[in-house]
Amino acid sequence: MTVSDLMRALLQDSYGEARDVLAFDDIPVPEPGEGEVRVRVHAAALNAADVYIMRGRPTIGRLAFGLPRPRQPIRGQDLAGVVDAVGPGVTRLSVGDRVAAEGDGALAEYACLKEALPVRVAASLPLAEAAAVPLAGVTALQAVRVGGVRSGHRVLVNGAAGGVGSFAVQLAAANGAEVTGVCGARNAETVLSLGAARVIDYAAEDFVGTGPYDVVVDLAGNRTLRELRTALAPDGTLVLSSGNGTPMMGPLWRNAAASLTSPLTGRRLRPLLARTSRDEVGYLFSRIARGDLRPLIGRTYPFEEAVEALAHVSEGHARGKVVVTLREE
Ligand SMILES: NC(=O)c1ccc[n+]([C@@H]2O[C@H](COP(=O)([O-])OP(=O)(O)OC[C@H]3O[C@@H](n4cnc5c(N)ncnc54)[C@H](OP(=O)(O)O)[C@@H]3O)[C@@H](O)[C@H]2O)c1
Numbered sequence: 001m002t003v004s005d006l007m008r009a010l011l012q013d014s015y016g017e018a019r020d021v022l023a024f025d026d027i028p029v030p031e032p033g034e035g036e037v038r039v040r041v042h043a044a045a046l047n048a049a050d051v052y053i054m055r056g057r058p059t060i061g062r063l064a065f066g067l068p069r070p071r072q073p074i075r076g077q078d079l080a081g082v083v084d085a086v087g088p089g090v091t092r093l094s095v096g097d098r099v100a101a102e103g104d105g106a107l108a109e110y111a112c113l114k115e116a117l118p119v120r121v122a123a124s125l126p127l128a129e130a131a132a133v134p135l136a137g138v139t140a141l142q143a144v145r146v147g148g149v150r151s152g153h154r155v156l157v158n159g160a161a162g163g164v165g166s167f168a169v170q171l172a173a174a175n176g177a178e179v180t181g182v183c184g185a186r187n188a189e190t191v192l193s194l195g196a197a198r199v200i201d202y203a204a205e206d207f208v209g210t211g212p213y214d215v216v217v218d219l220a221g222n223r224t225l226r227e228l229r230t231a232l233a234p235d236g237t238l239v240l241s242s243g244n245g246t247p248m249m250g251p252l253w254r255n256a257a258a259s260l261t262s263p264l265t266g267r268r269l270r271p272l273l274a275r276t277s278r279d280e281v282g283y284l285f286s287r288i289a290r291g292d293l294r295p296l297i298g299r300t301y302p303f304e305e306a307v308e309a310l311a312h313v314s315e316g317h318a319r320g321k322v323v324v325t326l327r328e329e
Pocket residue numbers: 047048049135136139158159160161162163164165182183184185186187202219220221222240241242243244272273274275313316317318319320321
């Protein structure tokens with residue numbers, strides 16, 4: 001197959017807000033290097049992480065994202081599409097494979113990825129749904145595992161309506177837990193439909209006094225460690241998986257304080273830095289195929305409106321996953 005020399009991509013060359021720093025441009029289609037495949041991108045799903053990198057916040061993150069601008073200029077980290085070229089040494093994937101992956105540069109017509117990253121997508125799973133799974137789905141899976149969520153547990157998910165939360169509620173409920181989801185009123189029905197036993201509207205009620213909970217999964221990052229601890233049962237587990245925190249350091253101090261004080265409290269305070277693995281994405285796909293998990297896609301945008309999609313996620317009130325469609329299947 002031949003492709004034209006140029007592709008459309010959403011690029012940024014300075015840190016800031018979506019409408020100020022993102023712009024489309026035509027750039028060379030990348031060639032897959034040794035051990036890489038090139039994916040013709042059909043769908044990209046957005047994450048809170050895209051917003052952190054776009055804004056360069058927390059500022060300490062710029063040491064990793066790039067100084068004085070993002071090292072990887074193309075935003076987007078979750079994608080699904082079809083392999084259209086393979087580099088030397090690639091053995092696991094072939095041209096024509098439908099795949100999804102957490103991989104940089106998703107908001108472009110083509111992306112080159114290490115062969116180890118993409119997971120095959122069954123014909124029954126639309127690529128837009130597959131794109132929604134890797135980063136958020138695996139984070140939720142690891143949060144539920146780190147929390148040791150099991151049958152009979154009372155579990156609270158703070159931030160239940162978002163990308164990670166919508167997976168976490170389903171996974172915890174599927175483990176037999178009684179799940180309470182904290183979300184805005186407009187998302188209450190949605191969170192109940194995912195398997196939560198009850199919801200708490202954060203604008204109307206403070207969840208801190210509603211426990212005790214065996215496991216609290218904090219995705220909102222808007223409460224102090226002390227408040228979150230108060231909501232826990234004496235032998236409960238707190239999973240800290242929010243990237244929110246101070247503009248300079250993000251959640252760093254809170255996570256450090258959790259690790260240091262955990263042995264003194266009798267409770268387990270566990271910061272989570274999720275790492276997406278191919279096996280776990282494949283496991284989530286198998287659960288979706290079995291019908292006991294579904295990606296919740298709150299909004300879909302065409303590629304031309306990707307800036308608006310990122311502006312929407314930046315507001316911090318996305319329902320489930322936000323997906324950008326680059327091509328119809
Ligand atoms: N540890 C890791 O490795 C890892 C990996 C992925 C993500 N994360 C973190 O997980 C968090 C969630 O990510 P995401 O992708 O799910 O974000 P998202 O899709 O943008 O979701 C944001 C959600 O937060 C909810 N929210 C806003 N204010 C709230 C409040 N005061 N109380 C409770 N919920 C509130 C919103 O619900 P309403 O619309 O109802 O307000 C919205 O659904 C982020 O902080 C991200 O950094 C961590």
